[in-house]
Amino acid sequence: MKAKLSSATPGPLGPWQYLQNILYYLHGGLATVVIGLIGLPWVALRGTRAANGVATFWIGYMLWAARLHMGVTCELRGPLPEGDCIIAAKHQCFLDILAIAQAMPRRAFIMKKEVMRVPVMGWYARKVGCIPIDRARGRDAMRAISTEVQHRRATPEGLGQLIIYPEGTRSRPGERLPYKNGVAMLRSMTHLPVVPVAVNTGLFWPRKGWGVRSGRAVVEFLPAISGDGRASAFMAELQDQIEDNSDRLMAEAGFSGKE
Template sequence: MSARSASATPGGLGPWQYLQNVLFYVHAALATLVIGLVGLPWVATRGRRAANAVATRWIGYMLWAARLHLGVTCEVRGMPPRGDCIVAAKHQCFLDILVIAHALPRRAFIMKREVMRVPVMGWYAWKVGCIPIDRSRGRDAVRAIAREIAARHESDDGLGQLIIYPQGTRTRPGEQRDYKHGVGTMRAASQLPVVPVAVNTGLFWPRKGWGIRPGRAVVEFLPAIGPDMPQQAFMPRLQAEIEARSDRLMAEAGFNPQDAARD
């Protein structure tokens, strides 16, 4: 695969790729509606465990549809955590959301509160334990979430694996963005391990979700950073580990940073 063909860009699709992109999104919308509605009565009576089971079925179906229509396959490397922890991941596109969530048994996300209002999907997000963030509140919102994480960890139900994107948004391959300190605040308040995750998914699935190209995307779970690490050293280490490993994964797939500069 050449660096240019690996870099997912909205333009330049052939007619067949264009059609397959359209078919995937139609298929995904219908499957979301059907799976979501069928699961509603079960989740309403059985709570988070049932919501996670339905979410797992839906995510698996989305990944299957991506293979069917788009020729996108996914590989998970490393050891996905099973206990309570914070998962800090590189975020390039919708695909890495699916792959990371599918690898975790009790996943939940910190997400924009607007997403929680989406019909069907938003309701399931609440049920699996996703935490909305009001970005307009700045540090007050981060501190409130940190307290909630600590409380959930101490509860009988536990926290599960809480996924956060330290850069705060999707990034293009080769794009550099500083990591926000919210994950450090949440780690300090909860004393939970943080599991870094590297990805190369943006090479095949662009940020805006159009112009998807076939290929093998990789998501890699790195060794956890324990709560004993000094707080001032945590953020530099987290960023260095995620960025270095993501760069290596993208290089394996033939990515050349000079192509990103030209796009």
């Protein structure tokens, strides 16, 4: 089901805001290459821990640059998980990726395998433990991910926080896309708690990345859902928690959705 934003939707950007957006992407692109290349020798010598350090620095830098050029920041709410868990988040834009990644001490994303082929970023994604998914393989893909997750849980470092987007793609503010069952399958296979995350980031940072507006977005971590119970009931609770709380955060920012 899709919802449309109310008449509170802001008007088009002015020329100065477009320039700010251009400067951010030029700055961010150059910084990504420079930080990535400078970090390569360190990662080659010290492995995953060094790759996480480089990634943490890059995430913080990109958020700082967003504040510098476009005046957009992100507030975190709710208790931040620290142990092994699955984080199931509403995904509206690049900003919520950065904010969630910065908040998690031992993060790893489940991401499309194509992203892992991107120069510099894809290499670091592999080094920090992100898990590629081949959507064409369906259940076999989730079984492969579950096997990898169980392997990591058995290591001294543990799994950490595994981040997944149940919608499978970015959605517009006020838009409710069908949730995919992958998160339920992963929960059933691992018995890990699932932490829902609500956002209103798309009100400030459009899903295609162009037309970012100044303001304070919110990413809110909600109470965990246990790893037990029927998949259908779990998916219904997960979707209600994420969507209803995302609507609440958008309403706080002056927007309302109408079915």
